[in-house]
Amino acid sequence: MTHVIVLGNEKGGSGKSTTAMHVIVALLKSGRRVGAIDLDLRQQSLTRYLENRRKFSDLNQKELVFPVVSTVEPSSLDSREESKRQETENLKAGLAALSGCDFAVIDCPGANTHLSRLAHLHADTIVTPLNDSFVDFDLLARIDPETGRITGPSLYSEMVWEARKRRAMAGVPGNIDWVVLRNRLSATRANNKKHMGEKLDDLSARIGFRLARGFGDRVIYRELFPMGLTLLDLGGKGSPVRLSTMSHVTARLEIRSLVATLNLKAASTDDAAPQEVAA
């Protein structure tokens, strides 16, 4: 069985594609067979990330790990019902193409699309990167502006709830594991960080997600994209780029910590010898 990991958050720019790429590379480096699906058909950040990686690898003659890529087309049918049916089939086919993989990582767009909702229905694990601000917290729950108390779940949380319900009704064993990851943690805004932490702890028990140790706000993430590299490709013998600062080393630990938190049975967080998988 392929374990499906969905990167979802309807808010744009929260770090879904960046996290997807790092999880993919972490799993590949632990010797797992990994498939990738980019459902952000407009921006295609994950696709671009992988294309950049291929170019970097070819130009510099560096051996890098690559996932198996499966593409899912949107429907262009006029009828809403027909279009939904076709997209349902397209996603099923996209996932079936990855049936030989241990993991399928699906990167969703920062919008509520039909394909994104469908992907959540197939998820074994949902990872939701969240910018460390109350504007983004609103995606998970509503807060009373006067008292600061949580008043109820928001639309995205309800979508995850619905996916869990449908999985149970379909008799699929196991619950969807939902992991929220705080992204762009600031080294300076300690008060905001603490306040967000308290609210997220409170919410995690109420709507059923686990909280992962987050990622710091680091320029390196933006710098690696054009080369198609991840923090896990840096450092070590034969590395294409050196791990340059303490901040990069810490960032790499944060990635490893996320993968460990995901608690993926078939995965190990230890680096194995890099392994090339057909692109």
Ligand SMILES: Nc1ncnc2c1ncn2[C@@H]1O[C@H](COP(=O)(O)OP(=O)(O)OP(=O)(O)O)[C@@H](O)[C@H]1O
């Ligand atoms: N921890 C971080 N520190 C600094 N920059 C980051 C961090 N995480 C992501 N970024 C940068 O923020 C931008 C948005 O990240 P990314 O594309 O991964 O978000 P996304 O959720 O996939 O966005 P979209 O919703 O548009 O698909 C990118 O330029 C990325 O390099």
Ligand SMILES: [Mg+2]
């Ligand atoms: Mg994206």
